[in-house]
Amino acid sequence: MLLDFFTHLRRAGLPVSTTEHLVLLDGLSKNVGVLDLNRFYQFARLCLIKDESLYDRFDQVFQAYWAGREAAFDLNLDNIPNDWLKLSDKDALSEEQKAMVEALGGWDKLMETLAKRLEEQNEEHHGGSKWIGTRGTSPFGHGGFNPEGVRIGGQGGQGRAVKVWEQRRYKDLDGTRELGTRDFKIALRSLRKLTRDGRADTLDLDATIRSTANNAGMLEIKMRAERRNAVNVLLLLDVGGSMDYHTALCEQLFSAARSEFKHLEHFYFHNFIYEKVWRNNSRRHNDTVSVPELIRTYGKKYRVIYVGDATMSPYEVVAEGGSVEHWNTEPGAVWMQRMQQHFSHCVWLNPEKPDYWDTTPSIRIIRQLMQNRMFTLNVNGIQNAIDALKTPIIPLNLTDQS
Amino acid sequence: MIDSDYIITDELQQAVDAALTLERPLLVKGEPGTGKTQLAVEISQRLDAPLFQWHVKSTTSAHQGLYEYDAVSRLRDSQLGDERVKDIGNYILHGVLWDAFTCDERAVVLIDEIDKADIEFPNDLLQELDRMSFNVYETRETITARQRPLVIITSNNEKELPDAFLRRCFFHYIEFPDRETMKNIVAAHYPTIKQDLLKSAMEIFFDLREVPGLKKKPSTSELLDWLKLLIADDLPAEALGSDELRTVLPKMHGALLKNEQDVHLFERLIFLHKQRKN
Numbered sequence: 258m259l260l261d262f263f264t265h266l267r268r269a270g271l272p273v274s275t276t277e278h279l280v281l282l283d284g285l286s287k288n289v290g291v292l293d294l295n296r297f298y299q300f301a302r303l304c305l306i307k308d309e310s311l312y313d314r315f316d317q318v319f320q321a322y323w324a325g326r327e328a329a330f331d332l333n334l335d336n337i338p339n340d341w342l343k344l345s346d347k348d349a350l351s352e353e354q355k356a357m358v359e360a361l362g363g364w365d366k367l368m369e370t371l372a373k374r375l376e377e378q379n380e381e382h383h384g385g386s387k388w389i390g391t392r393g394t395s396p397f398g399h400g401g402f403n404p405e406g407v408r409i410g411g412q413g414g415q416g417r418a419v420k421v422w423e424q425r426r427y428k429d430l431d432g433t434r435e436l437g438t439r440d441f442k443i444a445l446r447s448l449r450k451l452t453r454d455g456r457a458d459t460l461d462l463d464a465t466i467r468s469t470a471n472n473a474g475m476l477e478i479k480m481r482a483e484r485r486n487a488v489n490v491l492l493l494l495d496v497g498g499s500m501d502y503h504t505a506l507c508e509q510l511f512s513a514a515r516s517e518f519k520h521l522e523h524f525y526f527h528n529f530i531y532e533k534v535w536r537n538n539s540r541r542h543n544d545t546v547s548v549p550e551l552i553r554t555y556g557k558k559y560r561v562i563y564v565g566d567a568t569m570s571p572y573e574v575v576a577e578g579g580s581v582e583h584w585n586t587e588p589g590a591v592w593m594q595r596m597q598q599h600f601s602h603c604v605w606l607n608p609e610k611p612d613y614w615d616t617t618p619s620i621r622i623i624r625q626l627m628q629n630r631m632f633t634l635n636v637n638g639i640q641n642a643i644d645a646l647k648t649p650i651i652p653l654n655l656t657d658q659s
Numbered sequence: 660m661i662d663s664d665y666i667i668t669d670e671l672q673q674a675v676d677a678a679l680t681l682e683r684p685l686l687v688k689g690e691p692g693t694g695k696t697q698l699a700v701e702i703s704q705r706l707d708a709p710l711f712q713w714h715v716k717s718t719t720s721a722h723q724g725l726y727e728y729d730a731v732s733r734l735r736d737s738q739l740g741d742e743r744v745k746d747i748g749n750y751i752l753h754g755v756l757w758d759a760f761t762c763d764e765r766a767v768v769l770i771d772e773i774d775k776a777d778i779e780f781p782n783d784l785l786q787e788l789d790r791m792s793f794n795v796y797e798t799r800e801t802i803t804a805r806q807r808p809l810v811i812i813t814s815n816n817e818k819e820l821p822d823a824f825l826r827r828c829f830f831h832y833i834e835f836p837d838r839e840t841m842k843n844i845v846a847a848h849y850p851t852i853k854q855d856l857l858k859s860a861m862e863i864f865f866d867l868r869e870v871p872g873l874k875k876k877p878s879t880s881e882l883l884d885w886l887k888l889l890i891a892d893d894l895p896a897e898a899l900g901s902d903e904l905r906t907v908l909p910k911m912h913g914a915l916l917k918n919e920q921d922v923h924l925f926e927r928l929i930f931l932h933k934q935r936k937n
Contacts, residue, residue: 276826280681289677299673307825309688309832470730474737 259285262322266305269318273305280304294323489520489558491551491600495565496525496538522555528569529589529623530596531580548592552599560646561596561603564634567623568609574622593626594652601649603627604642608634626653664847665694665701666840674831675702675809684788684810686773686825689833692878695813698833699769702809709762711808712769713755715776721783724754724770725793725802748798756787760804768810774817781824789827836879838865848883852890860886867915872924877915885914 259282266273281304284290290300298319306315464479524534524546533545572579574589597603605627607620614620614631624631630645632638667675675698678685687695703710713724729750736744743749759766773781787793788810792803812828814820836844838861845857864885868876877885888911916922 272822274826280683284677284681287680289680290673296673299670300677303674303677303829303831307686307820307828307830312832466734467728467730470734470737474734 262301265322266315266318269314271306271311271314271318277305488560489555490522491555491559491561492521492523493530493534493561493563493565494523494525495563496527500528500566520559522559524551526565527582528565528580529567529573530563530592531583531585531589532587532592548596552595555600557599557601559600559602561600562642562646563603563605563627565605565607566609567605567607567620567631568613568617569619571618571622574619574626590622590626597650597652601651602646603630603650604645605631606634606638606642607631628653664844665697666836666844666847667698667701668836668840671698671831671833674829678811678829679809681829682807682809684812684828686812686814686820686828686830687833688814688816688830690835690876690878691815692880693833693835694879695833696769696771698813699767699771699811702811703767706765706767706809708765708767708809709759710767710769711755711759711762712771714771715773715780717775717777719776719780721776721780721787722754724756724784725787726754726757726795727752728797751795751797756793757802759808760791760802762808763805765806766808768808770810770812772815773812774814774820778818778821781820785823785827835868841879841882844879845883845886849886849890852886856889856894857886860889864915867925870925870928873916873921874918875916875921881915881917885911888914 259278263273263278281290281301284300284304285297290297290303301319302312302315306312459481461479461481464481465477468477468479469475524536525538526534530548532548534548534551535545537544569581570579573581574593577586577588578584579588605623607614609617609620611633614624620631628650630642630650632642632645674685677683687698689695699710699712702708728747729752733744733747733750755768759768770784790803791807792801794801841861842857845852845861860882864877864882867873892911912922912925916925
């Protein structure tokens with residue numbers, strides 16, 4: 258039966274592994290997480306789920322699976338009477354449980370339902386063993402009617418003091434994330450490796466000491482390549498408008514990038530690059546940096562990564578005054594060209610799915626401007642982007658293009 | 660129950676029990692200020708077991724928790740012709756895990772803020788935490804835990820941890836305490852606090868947590884600090900203006916809002932609120 262539960266978890270896309278399942282079984286055989294379904298829930302979650310953003314999904318699967326089978330769970334245990342004895346001992350309840358008892362309409366009401374539960378339990382005793390094998394009810398059918406038509410599960414009918422998984426407390430934590438920080442970091446690491454290789458021309462003091470000491474005091478010099486990462490990165494992030502949806506993703510990338518580089522500068526823009534960018538979103542209107550200044554300040558060695566969905570009206574890229582926020586005297590494409598002339602190592606990361614790229618005119622135009630250096634914002638995309646960063650771009654001649 | 664001001668929830672209690680019974684590391688996550696680090700201290704007190712703390716920094720490597728070979732001292736000693744130099748074991752510095760493994764009783768090990776370290780750090784500890792033993796290359800000995808210690812690992816979610824590592828741990832997410840639990844926590848810390856002051860302070864606190872867009876939501880430790888200030892100044896409950904909530908900045912708000920932007924945001928909300936009232 259537990260194996261069935263396990264497959265249900267996997268089917269719901271929860272990353273539970275066999276090892277974890279075995280630990281769960283091991284625990285149960287040592288009497289951890291038995292006695293009642295609540296304890297089992299806690300223990301199963303402890304074993305199987307390693308990310309609080311998945312708690313909610315786990316709660317849902319748990320509810321769907323165990324609704325209607327709760328009795329079956331109890332039947333597998335020899336010590337049900339103990340459990341109930343414990344329940345009827347009011348003083349043994351925690352504050353939380355007491356509050357729950359009140360919520361269920363007071364102690365007497367609860368005892369009443371408990372008595373009812375007992376009856377149900379007797380009934381089910383006959384058919385109980387049948388359930389375990391047959392799996393007749395659909396586990397995802399909500400509501401939990403057992404084959405005999407006795408309603409089990411739902412509000413209070415069970416006399417369970419607290420049913421955590423039905424409260425779905427972790428709803429807020431569930432963000433089905435497309436890309437984790439860890440993936441980003443792995444990808445960004447290869448960016449750091451860009452300039453790692455080189456001649457071994459720096460004295461490696463630690464290694465020298467170690468090898469000399471290991472060598473019983475005879476000096477043994479160790480050299481190594483320049484270790485400090487020399488890659489400078491300029492991160493330009495699109496904010497606002499159609500990007501709002503992707504902001505969280507971008508911030509993840511940003512937080513991942515931050516710890517990887519010694520020199521990492523970030524600026525924001527809206528939709529496309531024009532004459533100004535800004536550093537701080539809350540002061541974007543009065544604290545801007547002009548793009549020529551950006552070009553003067555940061556050397557040619559800076560790698561520029563644009564992050565944006567590139568989804569906008571094509572005029573915002575190619576026309577004067579096309580910007581949605583201000584009157585730009587020169588088209589964005591011209592500014593992009595200027596950026597490229599200085600920062601020739603550049604890529605564009607796009608959180609939008611590549612399926613939409615060809616059908617969105619502005620993405621097509623920007624891809625052309627970036628000479629296909631546009632990549633999806635996921636691990637593969639970033640790795641490809643990093644490869645692309647190794648070679649300089651030769652800016653398009655805009656007059657040819659039109 | 661030992662006299663203590665740390666409130667442990669049922670869920671957490673169960674998690675710790677399971678980790679003890681099945682001898683698996685317990686990974687604890689949660690908002691800052693929910694007492695993750697304190698948990699290990701508390702457990703060690705309740706179990707009356709020695710506590711070994713390992714506070715991880717960005718430069719910490721997994722090896723430092725096991726042992727370090729102090730080659731520099733040895734080099735110096737060899738220049739001075741010290742006798743000690745002949746035994747390499749003299750230059751092996753024990754790390755936290757070594758001490759915990761060789762401890763006679765069952766120990767509690769705290770690996771604090773594991774997410775601060777390098778991304779490969781947890782992977783480097785897999786074997787050691789699994790088998791509870793490790794080899795010392797220099798002296799060719801194997802250190803095996805006499806009693807498997809209870810390992811508590813905390814994480815602030817700054818980095819994601821590798822799957823292989825997660826599979827070997829139990830995971831518990833400490834939720835932000837609800838009002839009831841929070842009351843217990845406060846009562847444990849300040850048993851003599853005036854009830855009306857506490858009531859309005861709690862209201863402000865939980866309201867503040869619900870203000871959208873705060874960079875850093877105030878947490879338990881901030882509430883406790885704030886209450887300490889309020890008590891020290893012996894403020895009456897009216898001073899907090901609980902009825903006129905959100906029409907003034909709460910007194911001593913510096914203890915709750917630690918970010919200039921948050922204070923600005925809050926001021927703006929107050930301003931809007933006032934305007935709507937008029």
